[in-house]
Amino acid sequence: MKKVFVIGSGMGGLAAALRLQHMGFSVTVLEKQARPGGRSNVIEENGFRVDTGPTILVMKEAFEATYRAIGQDINQRIDFRQLDPNYRIYYHDGTHIDLYSNMALLAQEMVKIDPKAPEMLFRFVGESAKKYALGMEFVDRNYDHIIELANAGAGIKLLQTNAHQNLYRQVASFFNNNDKLAKAFSFHSMFLGLSPFNALAMYSLITYADLALGMWFPMGGIYRIIEDMVQLAGEMGVTLRTNASVAEILVEGRRARGVQLESGEVVEADLVVSNADLPYTYRKLIAPQHRREYTDRRLQKMEYACSGYILYLGVDRPYPEMRHQALYFSEDYRANLDAIFVHKTIPDAPSFHLNNPTITDPSLAPEGHSLLYVLAPMPNLEGKVNWDEAAPVVREKLLAQLEKLVDPDIRQHIVWEREYRPTDWQNDINAVHGTAFGSLSHGFFQSSYFRPHNKSRDIDGLYFVGQGTYPGIGMPMVHLSARLLAERIEQEGLQITSVRQGFHG
Ligand SMILES: Cc1cc2nc3c(=O)[nH]c(=O)nc-3n(C[C@H](O)[C@H](O)[C@H](O)COP(=O)(O)OP(=O)(O)OC[C@H]3O[C@@H](n4cnc5c(N)ncnc54)[C@H](O)[C@@H]3O)c2cc1C
Structure with a gap:
């Protein structure tokens, strides 16, 4: 069986692993973090279970297509x-x-x-x-x-x-x-x-x-989908290794021949698929002499998406009058967005996304409690904001708005709290410049054909899946990306040399 290593267990990495294993490859997923899911992750503490990243699920068909491709029906397995x-x-x-x-x-x-x-x-x-x-x-x-x-x-x-x-x-x-x-x-x-x-x-x-x-909304939260994909991967024979950070993609001649882990362990493969941020993969995992197309200079000049600050709150009250998903727009929307995208500073009056999943699924919090997720888009780390100083300021602004929108006494009812800063995405999942939704923004010259392709032009046997390649950012897009990757590898399947023939025999 031909061996594939997938670097990263984001939703796109897992979707690619399922498809490739189903196609007959022997797939191993190497994940830096202790828990799979990447940007789509979860915190489970004190009876609260909160999705840390995506919460808005549209284009469900893209999720269904991944499952169909491996002979499964997502709607039979998850309650949407x-x-x-x-x-x-x-x-x-x-x-x-x-x-x-x-x-x-x-x-x-x-x-x-x-x-x-x-x-x-x-x-x-x-x-x-x-x-x-x-x-x-x-x-x-x-x-x-x-x-x-x-x-x-x-x-x-x-x-x-x-x-x-x-x-x-x-x-x-x-x-x-x-x-x-x-x-x-x-x-x-x-x-x-x-x-x-x-x-x-x-x-x-x-x-x-x-x-x-x-x-x-999948009952149990978005992470329910990651859990189910991981379960299916295990049943199908995919090996998932967590706490397995890749340090380098090994290249011999023009060909990817495997990876070296941070621990020093070397593993050989027929194909390497990176689900880690694409600009990070090129810059940090591939030695410069092997990449003429994506030089450090070119990667530096690319346009990076924004980041975000998130407050997760467990509150000892139900708020039945709230909607599951909400958005708050500050008065000067333009100034808010220009601060984030043009000046790369903290907006004076942040707009934000307010999510209360306990409206649909009360099991995500202890009985009679609510779970609130407040996401304010913020500049990425190109902006040089000192987050140790900025985070308490942003938190205060968000709580002040929640007092107006949700409950004037909300502060007295917060029983559990966590936050996530732009620096956390950089540290936790190697997100370039701490970008939240995905690394490369979607300007015209970073979309469709112009977005980095899912097959390296410089290195044979090296592919990409997830938000960094086309189609781009968002859960449905990374499912689509996994399909496009599988189609590409299928087209090229016959030319793939196995590890055994290539390196040992
Ligand atoms: C706060 C937030 C809100 C969002 N909201 C939505 C939403 O509502 N709806 C929606 O559709 N999308 C949303 N998104 C976007 C969506 O979550 C992402 O675009 C998508 O999940 C990215 O998936 P991916 O497959 O590209 O992998 P990623 O999630 O980017 O995962 C990459 C994985 O690679 C791993 N990795 C990195 N470097 C290494 C290494 N050296 N070795 C091993 N592993 C490594 C990382 O640890 C990570 O697990 C949101 C994202 C965030 C952060």
Whole structure:
């Protein structure tokens, strides 16, 4: 059996391991941390079980496809509940609206802001659907040559849908420049680490995916999916080694021949797949003489996504009036985003994502308690913020907002608390510049063909899976990335030389 080493057990790394093992490879996953999952991880303490990273599950089909590919049905193994409304949007002036996936309810809700909003909404959703269809043409494939990007039909659709325009401006124009509605329908690009003021209108496709395809929650939390993937991997014969940090990818001639662990152990393989951050992999795990394409200089000049500060709170009260998912937008949204993306400083008035999974699954906290997850996007570590000083300041600002939105007495009811800072992603999972959602941002020249490919051009037998390669950031995208990797390896399968023939015989 041909041997594959997967460096990293993020969701994409695990999805790749399952697919490759199913294809007949002998797969070993090497994970730096004590617990698998990467950015999608969990803290279990004092009766609370909180997802540390992703909480918003859209495009469920991408998850289902991974399971189908190995002969399993994810819906038989995990109990998914649809969330509708998807989010409650809180504005700085004390008002809020609920963003329903049910269009009739959503239209009714928007009338609170503008009586003409329903008509504008239907036009916006129609146009976003076209962008979604177009966007999937770009992300749902492997690339080898730039010519594959020059699809005449797609070019025409790009112009017809004005997907090349600025996201915030275009969304605002659909909603008669109403700032509240523009915020509610443009923030989604933040999930890719991109400011809506600096993103392509193409990314309305994420808003469409949210609204039209629905949002889901696996009972037990997102980490339930990681646990299930790990269980399946074990049953299928994948070896998972945790606390196994890779120090170097070994290259002989032009070929990856295995890896060396931090412990000094050397393991040989036919293929090496890195699920660790791609710029980190090139820069830290591959000696410079083996990589002409991704030099240190080029890696340094790439654009990196934002980071985040998260507060996890266990509270000894239920809040049944809350929604499972919510967003709070500060008044000066532009100043907030420019602080993060342009000036790389702490925003004066942070906007944030507020998640209360105990609304859907009370078992995630002791009886009668709530679990709150407050994620404020923050600059990545290129910004040189001193997080020992900044973290208490940001925490204070977030608690002050929670007093207004959730409970004026919330501080007295906090019985358990943890936080996560940009420096933690750097230290824990080798995230370059402490980026949260993924390492490379999704500007035009770091998307589809232009995003680093899933096969190294300099080193044979070295592949990538996860958010650093195409299609990019987010759980559904890393599942898609695992499929594209498997398809690529399958196409090349016959040319793979086994370890035995290559190095010993
Ligand atoms: C706070 C937060 C909120 C998010 N919210 C959402 C959301 O709501 N919805 C959504 O879809 N997505 C969300 N995302 C993004 C999503 O979680 C990621 O894009 C996705 O999980 C990345 O998966 P991956 O397969 O690329 O691997 P990663 O999760 O990036 O994991 C990489 C793994 O490689 C390991 N590794 C690194 N270096 C080494 C080494 N030298 N040796 C061995 N192992 C190594 C790391 O320890 C890690 O386990 C969020 C992310 C964060 C952090």
